[in-house]
Amino acid sequence: MSTITAEDRAAMTESVRRLLANQNTEADVRRTMETPQGYDDALWAKLVELGVTGLTIPTDYDGLGGGPVELERIMEEAGAALLSAPLFSGAMAAALIEASGDTAAMQRLLPGIAGGRTATVAFTGDAGTWTEDGVGVSAHAHGNHWALDGVASYVQHGANADLIIVVAKTHDGFALFEVSQGAEGLTAEVLPTFDHTQRLAKLSFAHVDATKLGTAGWEAVERMRDVALVGLAGEQAGGARRVLEFTTQYAKQRIQFGRAIGSFQAIKHMAADLLMESESAISAARAAAAALAENAADKDAAVALAAFACADAFSKVTADAVQMHGGIAFTWAHPAHLYLRRARADAQLFGAASMYRERYLKALGA
């Protein structure tokens, strides 16, 4: 449960927005997306300083004590600015460590993440379904020790994150494991991504020594995934809103046939439809965050709704925005395609929209 007041939340959102406006400009995004690491160390240090790396970590473990609501809000800003830092993957790792119920692990790991230790979660294999049957790593006990074998893929910042929480199959169900980057037997292969601001890796495990976290299984993964979906929904909603902003701005300025193109109903109607999309995305993302924070009865429905509605909205807004700009948006130098690429990637992360539509119906009892 969040211990952050609404005022503090607004202030924090504002400071993150300002930080990103200054240090994660389009030029910064283009510069860092060409680097292997994919994000800027100086910006990361600032995020640590602001405390957002510990946003959702309980105050007992040096975090800010926020929850899904805060995460969603900050992710709106991250999405709007196309942030590529391992902030989100760290929040996911923290959520999974918490969900493990292993207090010793929380004590050992969470303060580090809050302090800027980079972390991620590896929970799907080559199939990239993010479902139970998609897990590609298995764990075997040798006395007190556990060893991991197999493959985890589409791991965010997986080649770089210092701490990796791995979901693996054991002889009796799923379990969570802690592995450090560089562990013996672990190889990280960087995956070339269409969204150049995204960093994904394929991790191969060959008898990698791992520490087991608590006794939690797939239910912990689901709890973490709900948090992840809310964060992702925020990113999508924030991205969609920003794209619509600059597209509307352009439609007011660009003159053809002696008038602003926004005066043509074709463009005006597209813009109006996109406002419907992006505002619905914001509503869905925030409602899901609130439902999750309150552990509301309808939280499964709310999260599933946000998962597909925000994915669809971001995809549509970015795709139509290119069309509304005309030729200029077909150039690499224009930002529209950066968002389009992000939207295409986000629409795949943690499972396709169709899966969440199905879950939505299930949650509604259909």
Added chain:
Amino acid sequence: MTLIPPPKAMSDDELRSEVRAWLKDNWKGLPVSQDQWTSSPERRAWMEKVVDARWAVNRWPVEWFGRGLSDPQAKIVEEEFRAARALGAGLDKSQLYAITALAFGTDVMKNHVLKGILTGNVNMCLLYSEPGAGSDLAGVRTRAVRDGDDFVVNGQKVWTSGAMTADYGMLIARTDWDVPKHNGISFFFLPMKQKGVEVRPLRQVTDESHFNEVFFTDARVPAEFLLGGLNNGWRVLQTALAYERSVMGDGARGPRRGDDKASTDMIALAREAGKLNDPLVRQDLAKVLSYRKLNALNNARAKADLATGTSSPIMSLGKLAMSRILHEEARLRTTLLGAGSMLEGDAHPRADDANFLALNAYFTSIGGGTDQIQRNIIGERVLGLPKEPEVDRTIPFKDVRAG
């Protein structure tokens, strides 16, 4: 090789056996070429043969490489070429630059460029769009001023596909600023390889650089290379645009990585993805496949109508239909690949194709006139709906608002 003398009139059967025999003697196939902007030496050599044997533009008059054939007879030739999988017949229906040159060019110009265009020895580009004039092409500000036997051109074009390799560009430029915008434009074949023309490539979202900015600084074009007469460029442009759009309605670039069945056949791709039995995918697949089929049926019907002398309203639908086809196919490809669609590069050809095609679909939905402009044209010119008022249609161009 030189151009054969005009052949005598033939019956359908005589024509068929002649073209068949000629293909049998001459067509040996061509190596596959990846370059879409210039043709390979082998291809150019082949096209020389086709043009000299008068098979390239069968409907055209004998003075200009044709045989003066009727449409049904020309189709016989094209059928035989297709059956032999040989290239080069039917350019009188598809070679935009040659068609425009034939219809509007002076004899001097045609003697200069026509054969080269048909054989691929002369490369072309379209110098229409400018930073301030895209959808509103009548707003071009590049100027051409008469100077002796030449026109002198100053200004800038943008999004010019293929400008790097082009020998000539079809240029629209302003030649009169004191009349309303449509009335002061002239249409030229501008020589590209000259000092006054600077081409700067632009990086596209597809990470290719096919389109360019083109700057003119006192570039010269012979007055003989003016098409359709002074200040009559808008009419020439309308004809050229109609051809360009009909070509764009017939097809577009396919996958750039894959070259096997599943890279072009959506059913094979669904099967490969293990999703051919997914009822949702099946519904989607049927819908997407139908878009392509329906467009092909429309185009075939439009062509049949055209052959009987009636212009079909469905002619105008092709480009808009193709835009939907390309966007929707890319969407379905992405769905089929799932998480894999996040990747790119040599090791991920399917993802690369899906992503490339998702982006390149805008070539058709923006290039050659946007979908929105196509809808306006269909609404106004085909359905006869009232025209959108145009605030600057009747005022002298020098008073028009720019932005």
